[in-house]
Amino acid sequence: MTIEKEDITSVGVLLVNLGTPDAPDVGAVRRYLAEFLSDPRVVEIPATLWKPVLHGVILRTRPAKSAEAYRQIWTNEGSPLMAISKRQRDALQQRLGDDVFVGLAMRYGNPAIGPAIAQMVNHGFDRILLAPLYPQYCAATTATAVDAAFAELAKMRLQPAIRILPPYFDDRLHIDALAKNLQRQLDALAFKPERLLLSFHGMPERTRTLGDPYYEQCKATADLLGGQLDLPIDVAFQSRFGRARWLQPATDMVLASYPSQGVKRVAIATPGFSADCLETLEELGIRGRETFIGAGGADFARLDCLNDSDEGMQMLDALIRRELAGWWPAS
Numbered sequence: 074m075t076i077e078k079e080d081i082t083s084v085g086v087l088l089v090n091l092g093t094p095d096a097p098d099v100g101a102v103r104r105y106l107a108e109f110l111s112d113p114r115v116v117e118i119p120a121t122l123w124k125p126v127l128h129g130v131i132l133r134t135r136p137a138k139s140a141e142a143y144r145q146i147w148t149n150e151g152s153p154l155m156a157i158s159k160r161q162r163d164a165l166q167q168r169l170g171d172d173v174f175v176g177l178a179m180r181y182g183n184p185a186i187g188p189a190i191a192q193m194v195n196h197g198f199d200r201i202l203l204a205p206l207y208p209q210y211c212a213a214t215t216a217t218a219v220d221a222a223f224a225e226l227a228k229m230r231l232q233p234a235i236r237i238l239p240p241y242f243d244d245r246l247h248i249d250a251l252a253k254n255l256q257r258q259l260d261a262l263a264f265k266p267e268r269l270l271l272s273f274h275g276m277p278e279r280t281r282t283l284g285d286p287y288y289e290q291c292k293a294t295a296d297l298l299g300g301q302l303d304l305p306i307d308v309a310f311q312s313r314f315g316r317a318r319w320l321q322p323a324t325d326m327v328l329a330s331y332p333s334q335g336v337k338r339v340a341i342a343t344p345g346f347s348a349d350c351l352e353t354l355e356e357l358g359i360r361g362r363e364t365f366i367g368a369g370g371a372d373f374a375r376l377d378c379l380n381d382s383d384e385g386m387q388m389l390d391a392l393i394r395r396e397l398a399g400w401w402p403a404s
């Protein structure tokens with residue numbers, strides 16, 4: 074009997090994002106935050122010091138506040154991050170066709186990475202491309218997603234072959250998709266912004282010296298993108314958490330200071346997020362707007378992430394096809 078190569082290989086792609094609570098209520102948000110903030114890749118404080126603070130203070134106070142924020146952005150399809158991620162998965166599956174399976178998993182909450190990998194392996198997928206949907210690399214996002222996948226593989230005798238989508242912060246495909254998508258949104262605005270603020274999720278500043286290339290990669294994305302747009306850009310970092318010094322400048326401080334510098338019309342975009350989520354919709358779209366208008370600003374627009382836009386899906390399709398070279402299409 075001869076076994077053809079095509080008969081024995083089965084290729085799957087697993088899109089991975091950060092994750093979100095199952096519901097906008099205190100219990101679900103507490104479960105999500107407990108998993109997220111117990112990850113030593115996220116909070117790099119010795120467990121003996123951090124656990125009492127997490128369980129004694131943070132998980133008693135933050136879930137109610139965060140649940141209230143989630144309620145303001147929740148949709149009929151659930152959390153925006155989940156709804157958009159599912160649409161990205163479906164659109165990619167459609168583009169790649171039936172020969173390649175496209176799955177979706179989240180680092181925190183559901184659907185979890187471990188069971189998603191186990192399920193793919195049980196269904197016979199022996200070549201899996203993990204695609205953490207973070208354009209810029211940091212240990213708190215990319216590395217922890219990969220850790221979770223390999224923790225599942227560590228339980229297996231017969232492991233699938235694994236590939237990992239590299240960070241795509243400076244990839245021409247990514248920059249072109251962002252430029253085209255943002256220009257389209259800017260052209261549709263009822264006002265002409267004097268400034269485009271590019272807001273990336275913050276990180277503790279010390280992660281830079283510890284070896285994360287995140288800050289430099291955010292700056293590189295911004296520089297390349299700025300070169301393709303016809304308005305001045307600024308870069309800032311949002312969502313500060315905890316007491317340590319975070320990457321500067323902080324988005325809320327920049328928004329508050331614009332009007333006194335004569336910048337009254339602003340657009341804000343988030344090229345570090347592949348899908349809109351609490352941090353873009355509530356923190357920027359609601360609170361950021363209030364900060365800017367409250368400080369004397371006149372016009373504010375929050376621009377969408379690439380999400381499942383044509384530009385975004387075309388980029389993802391091309392990035393994934395490139396990483397699948399030699400695996401698929403079968404030669």
Ligand SMILES: C=CC1=C(C)c2cc3[nH]c(cc4nc(cc5[nH]c(cc1n2)c(C)c5CCC(=O)O)C(CCC(=O)O)=C4C)c(C)c3C=C
Binds near residue numbers: 093106277345352
């Ligand atoms: C895109 C990159 C992200 C980085 C880098 C990141 C670092 C980081 N985040 C926290 C703490 C929180 N982040 C929260 C939400 C959240 N964070 C990201 C992405 C990055 N985080 C996303 C996509 C989301 C949104 C999830 C959603 O459900 O829509 C939250 C939860 C919400 C809240 O209570 O504020 C926390 C907490 C830390 C500590 C950190 C780096 C060390």
Ligand SMILES: [Fe+2]
Binds near residue numbers: 274312
């Ligand atoms: Fe975060």
Ligand SMILES: [Fe+2]
Binds near residue numbers: 312352356
């Ligand atoms: Fe936040």
